[in-house]
Amino acid sequence: MSDPVRSETIAGLDLFRGAASATCADLAETVRVDHHRAGAYVGEQGAKVERAYALSRGSARLIQTGADGGQALIRFLGPGDMFATAALFAQGRFPADIVALEAVVVLSWPREVLFRIMERDPVVAVNVIRILGTRLAQLQERIREKSFLRADQRIALALLRLLDPSGRPQDAAAITIPLRRQDVAEFAGTTLYTASRIIAGWEKSRWLKTTGRRLMVLDPAALRRLAEDGVNGSSAATHAAASR
Amino acid sequence: MSDPVRSETIAGLDLFRGAASATCADLAETVRVDHHRAGAYVGEQGAKVERAYALSRGSARLIQTGADGGQALIRFLGPGDMFATAALFAQGRFPADIVALEAVVVLSWPREVLFRIMERDPVVAVNVIRILGTRLAQLQERIREKSFLRADQRIALALLRLLDPSGRPQDAAAITIPLRRQDVAEFAGTTLYTASRIIAGWEKSRWLKTTGRRLMVLDPAALRRLAEDGVNGSSAATHAAASR
Numbered sequence: 001m002s003d004p005v006r007s008e009t010i011a012g013l014d015l016f017r018g019a020a021s022a023t024c025a026d027l028a029e030t031v032r033v034d035h036h037r038a039g040a041y042v043g044e045q046g047a048k049v050e051r052a053y054a055l056s057r058g059s060a061r062l063i064q065t066g067a068d069g070g071q072a073l074i075r076f077l078g079p080g081d082m083f084a085t086a087a088l089f090a091q092g093r094f095p096a097d098i099v100a101l102e103a104v105v106v107l108s109w110p111r112e113v114l115f116r117i118m119e120r121d122p123v124v125a126v127n128v129i130r131i132l133g134t135r136l137a138q139l140q141e142r143i144r145e146k147s148f149l150r151a152d153q154r155i156a157l158a159l160l161r162l163l164d165p166s167g168r169p170q171d172a173a174a175i176t177i178p179l180r181r182q183d184v185a186e187f188a189g190t191t192l193y194t195a196s197r198i199i200a201g202w203e204k205s206r207w208l209k210t211t212g213r214r215l216m217v218l219d220p221a222a223l224r225r226l227a228e229d230g231v232n233g234s235s236a237a238t239h240a241a242a243s244r
Numbered sequence: 245m246s247d248p249v250r251s252e253t254i255a256g257l258d259l260f261r262g263a264a265s266a267t268c269a270d271l272a273e274t275v276r277v278d279h280h281r282a283g284a285y286v287g288e289q290g291a292k293v294e295r296a297y298a299l300s301r302g303s304a305r306l307i308q309t310g311a312d313g314g315q316a317l318i319r320f321l322g323p324g325d326m327f328a329t330a331a332l333f334a335q336g337r338f339p340a341d342i343v344a345l346e347a348v349v350v351l352s353w354p355r356e357v358l359f360r361i362m363e364r365d366p367v368v369a370v371n372v373i374r375i376l377g378t379r380l381a382q383l384q385e386r387i388r389e390k391s392f393l394r395a396d397q398r399i400a401l402a403l404l405r406l407l408d409p410s411g412r413p414q415d416a417a418a419i420t421i422p423l424r425r426q427d428v429a430e431f432a433g434t435t436l437y438t439a440s441r442i443i444a445g446w447e448k449s450r451w452l453k454t455t456g457r458r459l460m461v462l463d464p465a466a467l468r469r470l471a472e473d474g475v476n477g478s479s480a481a482t483h484a485a486a487s488r
Binding site: 064066067070071072074086087088089090091095096115118119122125126128129130132133134135136137139140141142143144145146147148149189228229 | 308310311314315316318330331332333334335339340359362363366369370372373374375376377378379380381383384385386387388389390391392393433472473
């Protein structure tokens with residue numbers, strides 16, 4: 001018994017984009033829906049992955065802890081994002097803790113269902129490969145950035161990616177994930193102090209605006225110029241001084 | 245007209261592991277074989293990707309250059325490794341320069357062939373997803389390591405991964421890629437000076453042996469302990485002193 005609303009929700013997930021309606025009906029029948037509160041652990045690093053997951057509402061962050069105890073923020077998840085699906089095929093365990101940033105709705109399917117669907121509807125396999133390929137390219141860039149870019153450039157890139165994970169240029173837009181400055185700092189690989197100083201400078205210059213826990217990017221083009229060419233001041237301080 | 249040797253070679257590639265023999269016969273008929281000399285550019289960053297590639301002999305490195313001119317060694321390729329295949333599905337362009345480290349043989353197939361084969365033989369799609377998932381997990385770990393581990397620990401991890409990219413524990417074994425210390429340094433995100441000092445210390449302790457351009461890891465367990473627990477000296481100097 002497929003639920004029409006739910007089937008549409010499923011068709012809207014990146015993972016099932018372009019899938020046949022028979023596929024979405026099958027997915028709607030086999031889906032499990034879980035609700036979690038802000039702060040809840042949606043997945044625990046090292047736990048066995050038996051299902052394919054997608055976030056249908058809310059946002060979360062992936063935090064990886066090493067044998068040495070060091071933690072890093074690997075990625076943010078927003079509505080429509082799949083997660084732990086690569087692990088289902090590769091290492092078989094959650095690569096990180098997945099922590100809800102607000103109330104979230106998680107859809108998931110047993111491994112067998114995903115495999116059956118991939119056999120019948122190759123577009124789903126192509127979607128998985130496309131999503132993983134895009135993430136891989138972004139991670140490769142982050143590795144390079146960590147060696148070569150200044151903190152303000154890395155933060156600009158982090159914000160641009162949160163604005164649009166697929167990397168298309170955008171006009172002024174809100175980042176839909178509720179973001180603490182600590183999260184921005186961790187994601188860009190810098191300290192809270194540095195991130196706060198830089199973001200405050202950008203707010204002064206009206207590149208950004210903070211409303212509650214949401215960040216609104218007012219001038220993505222300025223962030224992009226800074227990220228790519230390093231222009232407009234080599235630090236938030238000189239930048240703030242330069243912009244009245 | 246399929247060539248039996250070539251068909252076996254194809255079946256041995258990670259990308260086509262477990263594929264039906266009809267699939268391998270099809271691949272053997274449609275394959276293009278290219279030979280490149282050491283130092284040749286097998287792929288150029290930013291060039292359009294129209295084919296799926298695999299290295300059948302030799303080794304290469306992936307070097308990514310940023311808009312800022314900074315370069316990073318993203319990954320090494322060895323015999324059997326696929327490359328640029330994720331780009332075929334995602335961003336459509338080579339994410340990095342691919343430079344031969346020695347004479348290489350490259351096999352490749354047009355996009356349409358790979359898509360046709362993935363539709364007919366779902367194991368190929370599963371292979372692509374598994375390979376990308378494994379790489380993604382390794383890159384996530386490298387991002388974390390760059391923030392939290394010491395240079396000697398990062399170098400130990402880099403060598404262990406080169407020993408066996410799939411991460412299975414191994415006994416003493418040679419790294420099959422001809423490796424300059426500069427490559428090890430770049431891959432681990434440290435300076436040539438630091439990498440040379442640390443590797444020299446390990447050679448003294450008989451953890452490693454260099455023969456020509458090949459590195460032989462004599463004591464992978466010691467490297468693993470260092471990488472994971474940080475034990476056996478907090479630098480190559482103290483380590484060398486501690487081990488006669």
